[in-house]
Amino acid sequence: MKPSRIVITGVGLTAPNGNTLAEFRANLLAGKAGVERMEIRYMGSQLAGVCHYDPLKYQKKKEVRVGTRAGSISIYCAREALADSGVNFEALPKDRVGIYIGCTEHGNVETENEIYNISKFNYDTKFWSHYHNPRTVANNPAGEASLNLGTTGPAYTIGAACAAGNLGLIHATQMLRLGEVDFAICGGVSESIHTFGIFAGFKSQNALATHEDPLKASRPFDLARNGIVVSEGGALYTLERLEDAQARGAKIYAEIAGYHVNSDASDYVLPNPVRQTECIRSALGRAGLRPADIHIVNTHATATPLGDIQECEAIRAVFGENCPDTHINNTKSYIGHCMGAAGALELAGNLPSFEDLTVHPTINVDNLDPKCDLPGLVLNQPRKAAKVDTILNNSFGMLGINSTLIVRRFVP
Amino acid sequence: MTKDECKQVVLTIIADIAPDEDLSNVKPDVRLRDQLQLDSMDFLDIVMELRKRHGIEVPEADYMQLASLDSCAEYLTPKFNALAGKQ
Numbered sequence: 001m002k003p004s005r006i007v008i009t010g011v012g013l014t015a016p017n018g019n020t021l022a023e024f025r026a027n028l029l030a031g032k033a034g035v036e037r038m039e040i041r042y043m044g045s046q047l048a049g050v051c052h053y054d055p056l057k058y059q060k061k062k063e064v065r066v067g068t069r070a071g072s073i074s075i076y077c078a079r080e081a082l083a084d085s086g087v088n089f090e091a092l093p094k095d096r097v098g099i100y101i102g103c104t105e106h107g108n109v110e111t112e113n114e115i116y117n118i119s120k121f122n123y124d125t126k127f128w129s130h131y132h133n134p135r136t137v138a139n140n141p142a143g144e145a146s147l148n149l150g151t152t153g154p155a156y157t158i159g160a161a162c163a164a165g166n167l168g169l170i171h172a173t174q175m176l177r178l179g180e181v182d183f184a185i186c187g188g189v190s191e192s193i194h195t196f197g198i199f200a201g202f203k204s205q206n207a208l209a210t211h212e213d214p215l216k217a218s219r220p221f222d223l224a225r226n227g228i229v230v231s232e233g234g235a236l237y238t239l240e241r242l243e244d245a246q247a248r249g250a251k252i253y254a255e256i257a258g259y260h261v262n263s264d265a266s267d268y269v270l271p272n273p274v275r276q277t278e279c280i281r282s283a284l285g286r287a288g289l290r291p292a293d294i295h296i297v298n299t300h301a302t303a304t305p306l307g308d309i310q311e312c313e314a315i316r317a318v319f320g321e322n323c324p325d326t327h328i329n330n331t332k333s334y335i336g337h338c339m340g341a342a343g344a345l346e347l348a349g350n351l352p353s354f355e356d357l358t359v360h361p362t363i364n365v366d367n368l369d370p371k372c373d374l375p376g377l378v379l380n381q382p383r384k385a386a387k388v389d390t391i392l393n394n395s396f397g398m399l400g401i402n403s404t405l406i407v408r409r410f411v412p
Numbered sequence: 413m414t415k416d417e418c419k420q421v422v423l424t425i426i427a428d429i430a431p432d433e434d435l436s437n438v439k440p441d442v443r444l445r446d447q448l449q450l451d452s453m454d455f456l457d458i459v460m461e462l463r464k465r466h467g468i469e470v471p472e473a474d475y476m477q478l479a480s481l482d483s484c485a486e487y488l489t490p491k492f493n494a495l496a497g498k499q
Contacts, residue, residue: 061431066453127464130456 006173007245007410008253010085010238012077013348016049016231016335020080024345025352028360029382033215033334035229041116041196047209047217048193049231049336059148068110068135069191069232071144073341074101077236078145078185085238086250087183089149098181099142099155100172101236102164102188104339104397106157107136108195141189153181161397162300163261164188165235165343166405170259172239182244187344189234198230198339205269207304209336218336219364220301220308221372221379228302229336235344246412253351254407257390258287264400271307276314276402280394283404284318291319293390294406296359297328297376298346300394302337309371311394316374327385328376330362343395343403353388354409413492415485421466421492422458422484426450429457440481462488467495 011021017034018024027034038048055064055072058079064072078099082089114132121127134140139156146155154175160167165188172186192198202208209227211217218229245252260282264272284291297315301308319326331346332338338345353359361378368379389409396402413421423435426448433448444450458478462468468491470478477487 062429062449065429065431121464127460130453130460 003177005242006176006239006256007242008237008256008351008407009240009245009250010081010087011235011253011348011351012080012082012084013233013235013345014051014053014073014076015233015338015345016051019051019053021084021348021352024349028331028334028349029358031361031363031380033218033363035214035217035231035336037214038193040199041112043196043199046199047211047214047229047336049229049233049338050193051232063148066131067144068140069194070103070106070141070189073189073191073232073234074141074145074236075148077187077189077234078149081185081236081238087238087248092183094150095152096182097151097153098172098175098184099145099151099153100168100175100184100186101142101145101157102160102166102168102340102344103141103157104161104164104190104192105159106138106140108197109191110135112195112197145185160401160403161399162337162339162342163395163397163401163403164340165345166259166393166395166403167261168344169237169239169256169347169405170261170403173256173259176239176241182241184239185236186239187234187236188340188342190232190339190341192339193230193232202228202230209303216364218303218333220299220303220330220333220362221369221377222365223367223369225303225305225308227304231336231338233335233338233341233345235341235348237344252410254354254391255410257289257406257408258283259403259405260286261401261403264402266400269398271310271396272400273310273314273317275400276311276394276396277317279402279404280314280318280392283392283406287406287408289390289406292323292325294319294323294326294392295385295388296350296353296391297326298350298391298393299328299330300342300396301330302332308369311396312372312374320375323376325386326376327359327378327383328374329359329378331360333363343393343405347391347393347405347407350391350393353385353391357385357388359383359385359388413489413496415489418485418489418492419481422481422488425458425461425465429454429461438481443479444481466492468492
């Protein structure tokens with residue numbers, strides 16, 4: 001049986017440089033980054049991508065106090081996506097709505113906060129918060145969204161390191177096709193800038209970006225790149241089966257064309273370009289597309305010296321020849337690495353290309369690393385494209401998880 | 413500490429843990445849960461904040477003493493004063 005066609009009908013996001021898709025996209029085309037200095041516990045001033053959405057738009061003060069930042073970001077993005085989708089949410093059977101949210105990690109922020117809290121009380125655990133467990137369970141971000149929205153269908157997170165944003169969309173596609181739910185809210189979120197451990201861990205790996213100008217700090221493919229800018233953010237989508245979307249006259253952003261997820265099985269942190277290539281090729285195969293059919297490749301590149309080269313190696317193996325209409329870009333150069341939200345946010349930033357036929361560039365490339373010199377790389381200035389019918393979105397993560405998601409312009 | 417001062421201490425804590433609530437007309441003789449959106453986790457917050465801010469311990473068996481502002485004042489004022497006496 002032919003699987004159901006799944007379409008994207010709504011987008012809600014918060015990024016370090018925008019709190020709506022329109023604002024985010026405008027800043028991507030204008031070359032406006034969103035990285036700033038932030039005080040990190042025990043580490044002092046660090047570079048970070050900070051979101052500036054208004055939590056009280058959709059939450060009560062008490063919800064913000066009791067819940068987590070990841071939960072708050074999830075609620076904001078879910079509500080924004082629902083509003084954007086135009087769906088009559090009140091009329092939807094709430095037990096048929098699924099919430100699938102990708103996370104790189106969850107619980108570090110809340111655990112660090114509690115340890116810091118009891119450190120003020122001589123480490124007496126009677127001062128440990130009774131909210132610790134509901135805040136740190138791995139399903140927290142999705143659970144908070146279900147509480148806020150009143151949905152009673154499945155709501156859980158998908159732990160997939162920095163591939164998680166893509167995994168949220170992929171998992172929702174699968175659940176819609178299986179008939180587990182009729183309406184999905186999915187994507188990825190991250191609260192990682194609120195845990196010093198992420199910063200300290202990357203610093204100990206010599207993988208934390210430094211730059212005197214925060215806006216220039218995240219610089220994938222540049223010779224002087226020196227690591228990751230840690231960011232928070234979220235992007236959640238509403239996904240529906242095509243017939244349901246059409247029945248209610250929904251605006252359709254894109255159709256899920258294909259995807260693949262695989263594992264390196266080779267190292268805890270080092271990427272594996274052979275497996276990345278396999279992942280991209282498998283996604284293409286499942287979409288029934290050739291490399292030359294892809295018009296935008298959004299790279300995962302995080303601006304680590306080695307990781308960027310390895311991803312370029314994988315992309316070159318697939319798109320290096322005979323792909324004259326393939327444009328390659330990167331979104332982390334604007335917003336840093338939004339971890340579990342990265343894949344979902346980066347896809348969102350490219351979706352408007354179906355309408356404006358413009359490819360946003362990767363910025364902050366003053367001296368292109370020759371090892372990252374890919375044909376089709378869009379550098380520093382937006383590029384008009386003859387056609388944009390397909391977007392391929394790469395997201396990779398630690399422990400060797402790779403994901404590739406392909407969306408296509410919706411054509412009935 | 414007077415009982416009125418004790419009620420004010422409790423209200424200050426409630427203002428922090430239930431920031432959406434209007435506390436201007438809390439009736440002292442009515443159960444807090446009957447006039448404010450407070451759940452069992454919020455009561456644990458009151459217990460925790462009494463511990464953190466004031467060094468007051470409320471054993472689980474005595475939680476019912478925190479039902480209303482009046483009962484809070486009856487139960488907590490002697491504890492506050494005993495603590496002040498020690499210092």
